[in-house]
Amino acid sequence: MHEAVLWEPAGEGRVRCALCAHRCLIAPDGRGVCGVRENRGGTLYSLVYGRLVSQALDPIEKKPLFHFLPGSLALSVATVGCNLRCDFCQNHAISQYPREHRGGIPGEPIAPEEVVRGAKGAGAPTIAYTYTEPTVFFETCRDVGVRAREQGIRNAFVTNGYMTGEALDDARGWLDAANVDLKAFSDDFYRRYCGGSLQPVLDAIKRMTELGLWVEVTTLVIPGRNDSDEELGWIAQFLAGISPDLPWHVSRFVPSYLVHDVPPTPVATLRRAREIGREVGLRFVYLGNVPGEGEDTACPSCGKTVIRREGFRVVENQLADGRCPGCGEVVAGVWS
Numbered sequence: 061m062h063e064a065v066l067w068e069p070a071g072e073g074r075v076r077c078a079l080c081a082h083r084c085l086i087a088p089d090g091r092g093v094c095g096v097r098e099n100r101g102g103t104l105y106s107l108v109y110g111r112l113v114s115q116a117l118d119p120i121e122k123k124p125l126f127h128f129l130p131g132s133l134a135l136s137v138a139t140v141g142c143n144l145r146c147d148f149c150q151n152h153a154i155s156q157y158p159r160e161h162r163g164g165i166p167g168e169p170i171a172p173e174e175v176v177r178g179a180k181g182a183g184a185p186t187i188a189y190t191y192t193e194p195t196v197f198f199e200t201c202r203d204v205g206v207r208a209r210e211q212g213i214r215n216a217f218v219t220n221g222y223m224t225g226e227a228l229d230d231a232r233g234w235l236d237a238a239n240v241d242l243k244a245f246s247d248d249f250y251r252r253y254c255g256g257s258l259q260p261v262l263d264a265i266k267r268m269t270e271l272g273l274w275v276e277v278t279t280l281v282i283p284g285r286n287d288s289d290e291e292l293g294w295i296a297q298f299l300a301g302i303s304p305d306l307p308w309h310v311s312r313f314v315p316s317y318l319v320h321d322v323p324p325t326p327v328a329t330l331r332r333a334r335e336i337g338r339e340v341g342l343r344f345v346y347l348g349n350v351p352g353e354g355e356d357t358a359c360p361s362c363g364k365t366v367i368r369r370e371g372f373r374v375v376e377n378q379l380a381d382g383r384c385p386g387c388g389e390v391v392a393g394v395w396s
């Protein structure tokens with residue numbers, strides 16, 4: 061057990077957690093919505109501190125981060141737990157573990173230094189906090205992240221964005237990049253299918269860019285739920301309003317977890333989403349989960365293909381100091 065960050069006493073032995081947008085009021089011996097933070101004796105503790113259940117070396121493209129050190133590796137780590145409960149979750153076995161196993165918290169403790177050593181030894185310039193929701197294992201991210209920075213290793217969140225401004229401000233010294241899921245542009249979607257709400261996610265995306273993080277956004281397009289032209293247009297307009305250089309990954313849904321009565325997303329729908337994104341001015345829209353299509357980076361000025369990808373593999377990167385070799389245009393991203 062490890063004392064949590066960002067909480068305060070709330071009277072009568074209760075505590076208020078300020079890490080994510082639920083802002084849970086937790087009674088003595090109770091846990092927050094995420095199931096991994098517990099009030100013991102009027103102090104909030106993280107039950108997952110250092111207890112990694114996944115550690116893997118992934119291409120950074122798999123996060124997906126396409127404009128952040130392309131072709132490099134990310135040591136990817138996770139504990140169990142999530143502050144949302146999306147019925148289409150692709151990692152539910154670990155994200156929903158405590159809920160589905162009577163509060164059980166698996167994972168052998170590992171010291172932050174050991175995680176950093178693992179990244180260094182593997183030649184990974186980034187540690188990615190991913191697979192489940194890094195917000196709910198924030199203390200681990202922070203202790204690893206600070207040490208990683210000292211060793212010249214960067215840190216990236218793959219997150220649902222359902223976090224508070226306080227949490228992001230806390231991370232400003234060590235967090236470098238994020239891929240944020242923007243699952244829909246309707247509060248009803250977030251409430252019905254995820255157990256959350258929309259506005260905190262929008263706020264987090266804005267705040268991350270204000271803090272100078274490199275941000276990319278992913279939308280899993282689910283037939284009949286968030287695939288209307290109108291809704292895709294709202295998402296695209298919101299992102300373009302932040303920056304036309306913000307990459308948007310529109311990703312293909314395949315049936316998973318509790319959702320098996322919805323067919324996989326037609327590729328035509330994703331192509332339409334890409335058109336909608338381009339029409340509102342987004343310069344980089346990628347297709348996800350569609351092997352062989354929509355994964356290359358083109359210069360937004362002359363259209364030349366500057367990075368070619370096959371799956372999660374970069375097969376050619378022609379950028380020189382972040383510039384297009386054809387016309388010299390600066391392509392937005394973190395390239396070295």
Ligand code: SF4
Pocket residue numbers: 077078079080081082083084091092093094095096097143195196
């Ligand atoms: S991280 Fe979120 S869900 Fe978990 S206890 Fe804190 S406010 Fe509640």
